[in-house]
Amino acid sequence: MNRTMKFNIISLLFISIFVLSCEDDLDVEPNNAQTEFDFLNNPDNAVQLVNGVYNKLLDYNMYSFPWIGITSITSDDADKGSTPTDTGTDKHKMDNLTFSAVDVSFNDVWRGRYDGIYRANNALYYLELLTIDPVLKNRLIGEVKFLRALFYFDLVRCFGGVPIIVEKIDINDSETINQVVFIRKSKQEVYAQIELDLADAIEKLPLRGQYSPNDLGRATKGAAQALLAKAYLYQQKWQESYDMSGEVITSGQYALLADYAHVWREIGENQSESIFEVQATLTKGIRDYTNVQGPRGTPDLGWGFNTPSVNLVNSYLPGDVRKEATVIFVPSVLWDGFVAPNTWNNPRYNYKAYHSSLAESWNDDKGETAKNLRILKYSDILLIRAEAGFQIGMTSEAQDRINEIRLRTGLDPVDSVTLESILNERRWEMAMEHDRWFDIVRTGTASSAMAADGKTFIIGTHELFPIPNDQIIASGGLLTQNPGY
Incomplete structure (x- = not known):
């Protein structure tokens, strides 16, 4: 495909006034730094500011080895691989379900998402101050809120209740840090924040077809709706999930590719089945x-x-x-x-x-x-619609969506569906796509699934991953640990 059509996420202009993580602060000499006044009077900086939030998706601590370890190697879909002596630091523990709070993968995933949230909060703060076209401003705010919701969705699935930070934080404000940054909220409160961000994003974002080719890959109304449908599914809000997935389906913006094998190849990037992807280039890919x-x-x-x-x-x-x-x-x-x-x-x-x-x-x-x-795909939405539909008694709709998926699989259509058959279809359709662990946990089937794979899932502990020990230490003990760790 023509990679010049991907929107530019690689040329970041990090200005000292919106440095995006405590660890990566830039030491900019005063005579080289752009002043806040200059920045706020240059509307062109708005898009660049938001690109900085997208750029976080490419970092190693986002969707690379740590994420692969805790979302895939843990599950019955995958094994550690490599060689017996190469542990990948802690990936052998992920494979055997013997992980603990000191393992580096959890700290990487935690820090990656909160780096992203920090960027998002700073971007939202400065977007409100910029004097730019209100339509563009609304769209950019919607994009950032979608991304912040995505970061929190990853966190809540992994760790349950986590700190909710939705404002620009002064790293020298110890009182706010102790009261906000280091205090966990409930899982329900995190999901409520996700829903709030996505509802606003849905109002502000255009449909996929309303973007110009140069903005290919940006968050869309359909992406926000798809993520919200998924967040509803994880909370067992079946009717809401059914309705919201229906919004994506009836939008006319998406369709399955004819060939399943093309979905994850370059030929399938940003095509009709794609709802949201992390955009990579040869010089700025998803690291490793x-x-x-x-x-x-x-x-x-x-x-x-x-x-x-x-x-x-x-x-x-x-x-x-x-x-x-x-x-x-x-x-x-x-x-x-x-x-x-x-x-x-x-x-x-x-x-x-x-x-x-x-x-x-x-x-x-x-x-x-x-x-x-691929973060969100149309086939995922069809599966969400089927599962939510089955749960509210819409079995005919569930069967239709499953058969829509099976058209390209080489399998015959089904005459009926059960919850087990829908979840099996989900496994085969989404295999190795970082959802399997979360799926068996949220459906209460993790213990039996892992036992069938020769591994012991500890009920009451493994439903959540441990809060990273480094974060608990940094908080002075204010962050509390999950049960069993």
């Missing part, structure tokens, strides 16, 4: 996302982590094309003609993370590939 999961051995394509499990492979029905599109089997010939040799260390790898050096944009830098990460 593909490298972490690339096949390891000879020839070496990556670190070899997060390999599809036998449990996942055996779960597919015969003839389901999604298995071959999700799992690289060794040996085999890949879609681009590359030969997957038996000199690789593992018998399976994640096909959805594979970035082709032969048939896709490539500059020989495995750490900065131009592969987008």
Whole structure:
């Protein structure tokens, strides 16, 4: 695809007045710094300010190795992979469900999201002060609120109740930090904030088709609606989830791709099935996302982590094309003609993370590939509609949405659905896409699912990940720990 159509998220102009994380403060000499007066009187800075929030999505502590570890390697869909002696620091603990509060992955995920929230809050503060076209201002505010909701959605799924920070924080204001930054709110309060941000974003954001090609990839009304439908699903607000997913479906903005295997390839980026993706380029990719999961051995394509499990492979029905599109089997010939040799260390790898050096944009830098990460997809919305519909007795609608998905799978349509069959369909459709752990936890099936994978899920503890010990120490003990850790 034409990558010049992706909106520019790589040329950040971080001005000292909106430095975006305590750790990354820029030391700018006074004679080189742009004053607040200059900044507020240059409307062109508004878009750049918001691009800085998007840019956070590319960082290593957002959707790379730490996220892969706690969302995928923990689940029955994946194993640690790599080599037996390469633990990935703590990924062997994720695989065995023996993790604890001191493991670095949890601290990375926590810090990544709060860095993003800090950026979002600063952006919102300065957007309100900027004198720019009100239509553009509203849209930009909507984009930032969508992103802030996304950050909180990740946090609440991982840790439950967390601190809610929705204002620009002075890092020297110890009183506010102690009362706001270090105090956990309830899970319900976090979801309420997510709903509030997304409701405002829905009002302010345009439809996908109303953006110019140069703004491809920005948050849209459909993205905010999709994330809200998902947030409702996690809270078992079935009617609200059913209605909101219906808004996305009836908008006419989205459709399934004809070929399931294309969804995660470059050819599928920002196409009709995409609702929201992290936008990557060759020079500014999602740091090490593909490298972490690339096949390891000879020839070496990556670190070899997060390999599809036998449990996942055996779960597919015969003839389901999604298995071959999700799992690289060794040996085999890949879609681009590359030969997957038996000199690789593992018998399976994640096909959805594979970035082709032969048939896709490539500059020989495995750490900065131009592969987008799908965060919200249309098939996810169809599955949400089906599950929520089933829960409120709309079984005919649930069946129709499942059959819509199965049209491209090589499987026959179903004559009826159960909750179990819907959740199975969700597993096969969304495999290796970082939802499986959360799905088995929220549906109460984690204990049995993990037992079938030979692992022990501790009821009353593993529903949440531990609050990072480093954060508890930094708070002086104000942050409380989750049960069992």
